[in-house]
Each structure stands twice: as C-alpha cells, then as structure tokens.
Amino acid sequence: MATILVVDDEKNYLWMLEELFQSEGYEVLTCERAEDALPLLAEGRVDLLLTDLRMAEMDGMALLGRVRELSPATSTIIMTAFGTVERAVEAMRLGAYDFILKPFNQADLLRTVAKALERTVLLRENLRLSQTLSHHYRFDQLIGKSSLMQEVFEKIKRVAGSKSPVLITGESGSGKELVAHAIHFNGPRSGRPFLPVNCSAMTVSLAESELFGHERGAFTGATARHLGVFEQAAGGTLFLDEVAELPVALQAKLLRVLDTQEIRRVGSEKAVPVDVRILAATHRDLKTEVHAGRFREDLFFRLNVVRIDVPPLRDRADDIPLLAEACLRNLVKEGGVRGTRFAPTAVELLVRHPWPGNVRELENVVAHAALMAKSEEIQQSDLPLELTAAKEWLAALDRLLPAKSPLDATLTAIERHLVHRALAQSNGVQAKAAEILGISRSLLQYKLKVLGEPEKPAT
Ligand SMILES: Nc1ncnc2c1ncn2[C@@H]1O[C@H](COP(=O)(O)OP(=O)(O)OP(=O)(O)O)[C@@H](O)[C@H]1O
Ligand SMILES: [Mg+2]
Incomplete structure (x- = not known):
C-alpha cells in the first residue's frame, strides 16, 4: 500500500x-x-x-x-x-x-x-x-549490456584460457586495452605480469633493445644488461598496443620470435627461450596496411589467429546510460564534483551523440558535466555536447530570423510553435504532447492557456 x-x-x-x-x-x-x-x-x-x-x-x-x-x-x-x-x-x-x-x-x-x-x-x-550493477553487464573492468558487448565478453571468455595470439581491433577509445586486460586477468597467466607496450612510441633505433633487451656494451651507452619486455613479461602477457605502427624492420624480428618462442638480446648470439602470450591492438585496418606494404602479411596472419573487434560506442547505444552512470559513480566516490545523477533529458542527449572518441570521449564529457553541474542533477545544459548539437539548428535559425528580432516575441513564437507541433504529433493527446516536450500535463495546459490553443484545421 x-x-x-x-x-x-x-x-x-x-x-x-x-x-x-x-x-x-x-x-x-x-x-x-x-x-x-x-x-x-x-x-x-x-x-x-x-x-x-x-x-x-x-x-x-x-x-x-x-x-x-x-x-x-x-x-x-x-x-x-x-x-x-x-x-x-x-x-x-x-x-x-x-x-x-x-x-x-x-x-x-x-x-x-x-x-x-x-x-x-x-x-x-x-x-x-x-x-548493484548486474554482474551480467560487467566483465572484468568492462561494462556493457548491448548484445555486441555481450558477444565480446563471450569471446574473451573463450580465448582467455589459451595461449593463442589475439588481435584486438576497434576505433580509438573503444576499450581495446580493457579487453586485453580482461583476457589476461581471466586466464591462467593472471598471476604473472600484464605488460602493455606502445609500439607507436618506440623509436626505430631503441625499439629492438626495448623488445628484446641488450647485453652490456652492445652499443654506446649500454652500460649494463637490460631485459627487454619479452623477458620482463615472462610467463605473462605482452600487450602490443598500436601494433600497426611497429617499424617494418622489427616486424620480421617479432615474427621470428612468435615462430621460435625465443629471443636474442641485442649484442648476443645466444637464444633465450620465452614464454609470453601476445595480444596486439590497433585502430587501423591491418589488411589495408598489408596492401599498402606497411605491414608484413605473414605477421598479420600470425597475429590474426583470433580477432576481437570492439564495436564503436555509437553501435551500442544501450551501453551509454550504463557507462555514463558507472563513470559518474566513480567520480562521486573520488569526490569534488557537484553532479551526482543525470536528468533523463541529459541521458537522452548522451544516447543520441555519435561519440567519435568512443568511451574515452564519454568519460571526458561526464567528468566535465559533473564538475559544471549547477545542482546535483546534471542537466542537458551542463553537457558540452549540447553546444555541438545546438550549433546546427541555431545556424538554420540564423538564416531565417530577421536581423532585428525582439526577444520576447521571438521566443513566444518559437514556444507556441513547439507546443502546437507536439500536439499535432500526438494527435491532440495532451499526455503524449507533454511527454514529447518533457513537461508535465498541467504545465502544458497552463502553456496552452497563455499561448493559445492551435487553430482547428478548416473543414
Ligand atoms: N566497456 C567499457 N566499460 C568501462 N570502461 C570502458 C569501456 N571501454 C572503454 N572504457 C574506458 O574508456 C577509456 C578508453 O579505453 P581503452 O584505453 O581501453 O581504449 P582503446 O581502444 O585502447 O583506445 P586507444 O585506441 O585510444 O588506445 C578507458 O578509460 C577505459 O577504462
Ligand atoms: Mg589503447
């Protein structure tokens, strides 16, 4: 009751x-x-x-x-x-x-x-x-209820137990590194290192030593023996991020390591056996890179044994409210933000945005909004997206409005138009029109009293 x-x-x-x-x-x-x-x-x-x-x-x-x-x-x-x-x-x-x-x-x-x-x-x-964010919607640190993400979770579960290389593809900010993390930490190697290496940050001259290490005196400045990432990750997982950026000369060497399971430190002829699982990620289309001659086809086949494609956020809009919520809750826990929840209209705007920067962009927008919120409830106007969304129709409005437009009369005309349009869209059902406008029915009735009812079409 x-x-x-x-x-x-x-x-x-x-x-x-x-x-x-x-x-x-x-x-x-x-x-x-x-x-x-x-x-x-x-x-x-x-x-x-x-x-x-x-x-x-x-x-x-x-x-x-x-x-x-x-x-x-x-x-x-x-x-x-x-x-x-x-x-x-x-x-x-x-x-x-x-x-x-x-x-x-x-x-x-x-x-x-x-x-x-x-x-x-x-x-x-x-x-x-x-x-209690349902555990079905969470895998390791990954969040997602969309069927596309559920498929990703399934694939991760299937590959976590093996040693096979996995190629993880997806747009920038879509969660490739988190997928690699989940594969490692849900497999038998979880007690050993997970070592991310950014291939795009390696200079050609230093890359070989970074990957395979060097002996003392191997080159000027090599004052001590240095273990490369393959040896540092021994027994664990090496995550080769931005693998498409790996210099071609090194691609051949990497392929040999994958084939032989051994490395040679720079300045040494001795082969050292390594037990490392390779996960690789790229935001590029590796096939195109192969056709363009920038990526070795044999290495591509070697890495592409299993492929996990992380879908862009715009293809899994179901996940947006959940991700935004989770991100906001983390910020609230850390403290220092005013916004603690989203107004439904704000969530709507988040869901409609195309997210070229994917989850990373979403995280930045939520952080911005939580800081800028004027009250606990984050409104549409607290979102930076609103600016981009509004820009287009404001530009359209500019083309139509007279140069001298009095504020009150113009706003009233626009308000009346929106109210009448919503009524037309809902065939005169006030409850529906109110919903379209995001206002209550009593407020709609009040507005109609002030703005006037729509004219009945001539019969
Ligand atoms: N499904 C998800 N659930 C929760 N957080 C996510 C998810 N996907 C991505 N993120 C978060 O978004 C940010 C970007 O993710 P990540 O670094 O894994 O993306 P990426 O694909 O490796 O990006 P880039 O190509 O730019 O390296 C991180 O802060 C990550 O925690
Ligand atoms: Mg990354």
Missing part, C-alpha cells in the same frame, strides 16, 4: 485530502508544518509528498529541497493557486514531479497522484539497480 504525506497549513485541506486518499486505499500521513514532515521523510516510507507551496515558516520550496536528500525516491506534487504558477514551475525545475492547481478536481488529482506513484516505483527500482 502506497503512503502519501500531505503537508498544508490549512486544516480543511488536510482533512479533505486524508479522507479522499483513504477512501482510495492509500495510507495517509498529514502535517500542518513542513518541519514536522522531515522526520517522516527520513524514515523512508513516504512514497508521495503532496505539499502546499505557501506556508508560514518553512515553505513547500524549502521542503522540496530537503526531500531529495532525505528520501530521494519520493515524488513530490506541489499544490498551488493560479497566481503562483510561476513558482510551481520553478519547483518543478528543482525536482517536483508535478503541480496541481487549487481548488482541484478530484479525478485530476487522483490521476496525477497515481502517475507520480508509478514514478516512485520506477525510481526505487532504478536506485536499487544502480546500486
């Missing part, structure tokens, strides 16, 4: 609402003062708060501010008179679910209450889910 808390300094309203809600089977708590509501909220058993806006001492707005910290899943409905609608709208910006005008129609009120309670159930469910 859902519990509704009613706060109003007018006793008549309290009595009337208590009776109405009880007859509908709700459990009802009432308070005349907002202060008395706080301990009830803190107990966490209030599903819905229905509060008057204007009250002596602590008012509805201040109470709303406390609800979020005391009982984040509770939905709040503001009761207000027509004259104070502006403040009710402000309250919704601060997180109220909806407002209802006094005096109200009982059927309207009950409908709004039922919808707000549905949202509470959803919020509770979400809170619970986000506290």
Whole structure:
C-alpha cells in the first residue's frame, strides 16, 4: 500500500485530502508544518509528498529541497493557486514531479497522484539497480549490456584460457586495452605480469633493445644488461598496443620470435627461450596496411589467429546510460564534483551523440558535466555536447530570423510553435504532447492557456 504525506497549513485541506486518499486505499500521513514532515521523510516510507507551496515558516520550496536528500525516491506534487504558477514551475525545475492547481478536481488529482506513484516505483527500482550493477553487464573492468558487448565478453571468455595470439581491433577509445586486460586477468597467466607496450612510441633505433633487451656494451651507452619486455613479461602477457605502427624492420624480428618462442638480446648470439602470450591492438585496418606494404602479411596472419573487434560506442547505444552512470559513480566516490545523477533529458542527449572518441570521449564529457553541474542533477545544459548539437539548428535559425528580432516575441513564437507541433504529433493527446516536450500535463495546459490553443484545421 502506497503512503502519501500531505503537508498544508490549512486544516480543511488536510482533512479533505486524508479522507479522499483513504477512501482510495492509500495510507495517509498529514502535517500542518513542513518541519514536522522531515522526520517522516527520513524514515523512508513516504512514497508521495503532496505539499502546499505557501506556508508560514518553512515553505513547500524549502521542503522540496530537503526531500531529495532525505528520501530521494519520493515524488513530490506541489499544490498551488493560479497566481503562483510561476513558482510551481520553478519547483518543478528543482525536482517536483508535478503541480496541481487549487481548488482541484478530484479525478485530476487522483490521476496525477497515481502517475507520480508509478514514478516512485520506477525510481526505487532504478536506485536499487544502480546500486548493484548486474554482474551480467560487467566483465572484468568492462561494462556493457548491448548484445555486441555481450558477444565480446563471450569471446574473451573463450580465448582467455589459451595461449593463442589475439588481435584486438576497434576505433580509438573503444576499450581495446580493457579487453586485453580482461583476457589476461581471466586466464591462467593472471598471476604473472600484464605488460602493455606502445609500439607507436618506440623509436626505430631503441625499439629492438626495448623488445628484446641488450647485453652490456652492445652499443654506446649500454652500460649494463637490460631485459627487454619479452623477458620482463615472462610467463605473462605482452600487450602490443598500436601494433600497426611497429617499424617494418622489427616486424620480421617479432615474427621470428612468435615462430621460435625465443629471443636474442641485442649484442648476443645466444637464444633465450620465452614464454609470453601476445595480444596486439590497433585502430587501423591491418589488411589495408598489408596492401599498402606497411605491414608484413605473414605477421598479420600470425597475429590474426583470433580477432576481437570492439564495436564503436555509437553501435551500442544501450551501453551509454550504463557507462555514463558507472563513470559518474566513480567520480562521486573520488569526490569534488557537484553532479551526482543525470536528468533523463541529459541521458537522452548522451544516447543520441555519435561519440567519435568512443568511451574515452564519454568519460571526458561526464567528468566535465559533473564538475559544471549547477545542482546535483546534471542537466542537458551542463553537457558540452549540447553546444555541438545546438550549433546546427541555431545556424538554420540564423538564416531565417530577421536581423532585428525582439526577444520576447521571438521566443513566444518559437514556444507556441513547439507546443502546437507536439500536439499535432500526438494527435491532440495532451499526455503524449507533454511527454514529447518533457513537461508535465498541467504545465502544458497552463502553456496552452497563455499561448493559445492551435487553430482547428478548416473543414
Ligand atoms: N566497456 C567499457 N566499460 C568501462 N570502461 C570502458 C569501456 N571501454 C572503454 N572504457 C574506458 O574508456 C577509456 C578508453 O579505453 P581503452 O584505453 O581501453 O581504449 P582503446 O581502444 O585502447 O583506445 P586507444 O585506441 O585510444 O588506445 C578507458 O578509460 C577505459 O577504462
Ligand atoms: Mg589503447
């Protein structure tokens, strides 16, 4: 049974609402003062708060501010008179679910209450889910519920146990290194080193010594014996990142090591056996590199025994909310950011963005937004993406708007157009139109009163 808390300094309203809600089977708590509501909220058993806006001492707005910290899943409905609608709208910006005008129609009120309670159930469910990110959606440090990522997880599980080389391909920032990490740490070599080596950062002259090591006196400056990464990773995994950038001369030497399982340190003829698993990654298309003569075909075949292609983020939009959530939770844990959750409209914008920089770009955007957020709830306007998204249609608007456009009249015209368009899109169903606009039905009705109803098409 859902519990509704009613706060109003007018006793008549309290009595009337208590009776109405009880007859509908709700459990009802009432308070005349907002202060008395706080301990009830803190107990966490209030599903819905229905509060008057204007009250002596602590008012509805201040109470709303406390609800979020005391009982984040509770939905709040503001009761207000027509004259104070502006403040009710402000309250919704601060997180109220909806407002209802006094005096109200009982059927309207009950409908709004039922919808707000549905949202509470959803919020509770979400809170619970986000506290325990399902283990199905997580593999090692990788997160993903999309079928594409689930396939990647399956492949990782299948190859983790073997010693076969794996070629990991995917766009920049898509998670190739995390995939390599997961392969290593879920296999029998997990107790031995996982050693990432960036092939693009190796200079030709030093690369051979870096890979295979050198003996003392092998070249000027070689004052001591140095073990290369193959020997450092002994028994473990060598992750050759950006393998396409490996200088051609070294590609032949790498191939020989893969074939013979032994290395020769620079300055020595002696072969040293090595037991290392090779994982390689590249954001390039290695076949193209082979055709262009920049990558040895035999090495390509040797590395490409098993291939895992990490899909770009735009092809797995299902994962975006989950990744953004996880990233935000890490930031909150570290501290120092204001934003702690996303407004649904902000998530929508994240899901729509094409993410050329993939998960790394997403992480940067979330970090930026969490810092820039003006309240705990991260809004669309806190996202840098909004700038790029808005740029296009602002440019279109520029082409059409007269050079001298008065602010009020222009904004009203645009607002009216959007409201009427949403009504047309939803065949006049107000609840649907409100959803399209991301506002409540009461706010839509208020806007229609102010802006005017759409003209009926001539028949
Ligand atoms: N599925 C995922 N779940 C969680 N975090 C991820 C995921 N994919 C990538 N990341 C994070 O995104 C960032 C980039 O990932 P990573 O370094 O593995 O990408 P990459 O493909 O190796 O990129 P590059 O080609 O630029 O080297 C890292 O901070 C990583 O933790
Ligand atoms: Mg990488």
